Amino acid sequence: MAASMGRGRGGVTSFQKKARAKTLQIPGTRPSSQGNQLLVSTGVPSLDHIIGGGVVVGTVMLVEEDSFGSYARLLMKYFMAEGIMTHHPLLLSSAELHPKQLLSDLPAPVSDDIGKAALNQEEVSLEKNVQKEATMKIAWRYQKLRTEQPELGAFSQFGHYYDLSKTMSSEMRDTAPTRLFYLQDELPLEKQGVWTSITNPAYIKLLQSIQDVVKEGQFDLSVPQPKDVPRTVLRIGLHSLGSPLWGEQDSGSSHDSSLPHFLHALRAVLRTSLAACLITIPTHLFEDMAFTRRLEKLCDSVIRLESFAGSEKEQNPAYKDYHGLLYIKQLSQANSLLSYMPDCNDFAFKLRRKKFAVEKLHLPPELQDSQQREQDDPVAALKTPSASCFNPSVKSKLDF
């Protein structure tokens, strides 16, 4: 059958290369390097790079908050801003700040980012080739080292750059459909204490609204969806989940199992839907390390932020270029035997005026101390031999 068709088309061979399973073409996503996974950007390209490309669609990424929560909040804003830039619907929940307030303070995209990318695409690739060909002659060991940050505009659709000193305009913000979940509005305070079952009602309410959005926005993959609708990815951001405002009681060693159960159920929802989730949890508020570990096991990727603010590391000269450390605790294993393995596990982040960046932790060059060594001081090095030249008490014959 196929052969006759092939002949019909004028001698074209009927052999067809077996096409690989087609990945969904969704703006703002890209397949992972291992294939068969869809990634969305966190909004911080340097963070995407170290966690293997981005957040895997259908998984939960947990950010363990720094002690003041400011950097974790920043990551959440980046995640949301990236969603707006790529026209992904958003779901944002919070119990502390009103989600509206969080959204009103998103970083503005670097404006000529997209136009520049299209223009410079060729130039950049040319430049890259030139750079690749020029082999290093002296520091050849560094040849294999990958540049930590991809060039600006390398992906026009994936991972935008933002300027923290400006806020995103309200017109742009309104383009993306958003669902905000503010705990105090959704569940009045007097009802929060009423536990009809052994599960915290606040989390049940949250999961129900997530399920509603997934159903209404047709992100559910378990039921067939109409084909003519363009597919997008739902971005779920749960800010400061498990803080005392959610009714989480920290009574020493025994935690109630509401939050773990919520995460387990959330995983079940996400696995069958086109959604990616970023959660920040103030784990430093939990006294029990074992509880934190249980939460980590129920999320897919886990990173922890440790800010230097208020700690003695702030004064440490080794860390003077950075604002905190970033630990990768685990990375998503969904659909593969092996999670992405980064080169090393020592990362630090810094917050400049305009951007937040994650880097490999490097010690600063040691400049001050070098003066103390005598032979490094050019004046002293000249002086001493000339003085000893005419010295009658020469100890060695080699000295003159």
Place this chain on the structure above:
Amino acid sequence: MFTELNVILGFDHLKPPKGQFVLISDSLTDGSFLIHHFLSLYIKGGWKVCLLALAQSFGHYNTVGQKLGVHLTQAREKGQLRFVDGLNHSLQAYTSTAEDGQDKNPLTCLRDKKATLRPLYDLVKTHVCGEEGVLEGPTLLLVDDLSVLLSLGMSVKDVSDFVHYCRVLMCPSQQSQGAMVTLVHKDADVEDEEYSSLFRHMAYHSTVHLAVEGLSSGYSRDVHGQVTVTFRNVLDPSQPQTRKRRLQYKVEERNVSFFAPGTSRAVL
């Protein structure tokens, strides 16, 4: 299925051994790659397998299974693989109200403090047994992973009761038809009393114990951790009680390579 591991364990890959209670424990790393090993090993060996999946969805096992050369969707259609979707049951138990359909859910106990894991055991039993309530031919029960039940609020007693019942059903002696494989987490750096007491219960019953640990020297890209295999000899008192073997491993995309400590290709 990783052939190297079969050689180390002494498992025949055409005829996987009966009557084994295999415990996988992981500390500071993830041991779930061994779950996929045993799943593909027993499916290829032609056994009937019941997978009680509490940690991942069917899609995950299926995709990884394909990389290891087993087709789980087909096995499921043929009835060789019975899949218990713990994630979904947990979601149902979480969202449904007290009235509707609670009695059908095997994880009712997550909402109701007084309930036990009995319904889950009954469900497993209908999957692995024939009508007479005994095993028909070689059957494996695979639980991934038991620690999730503790995280969801079950007590150690309930979980170890559940495992005890399953063990009596599947592999009461080394001559029995069935086998059982479970995974528990036991991190060395934090003290989780419930996790470690469950681990001790399981280790006591196990015939083969695979302890997966992260390297004590820290993260490495080329050596992902080490596995200590302990064979527990319960039958013959004249022989030494346990036999141990330690190996390092590296997970690759479709395989896991095992080597003696210090002989990684990256080191030599």
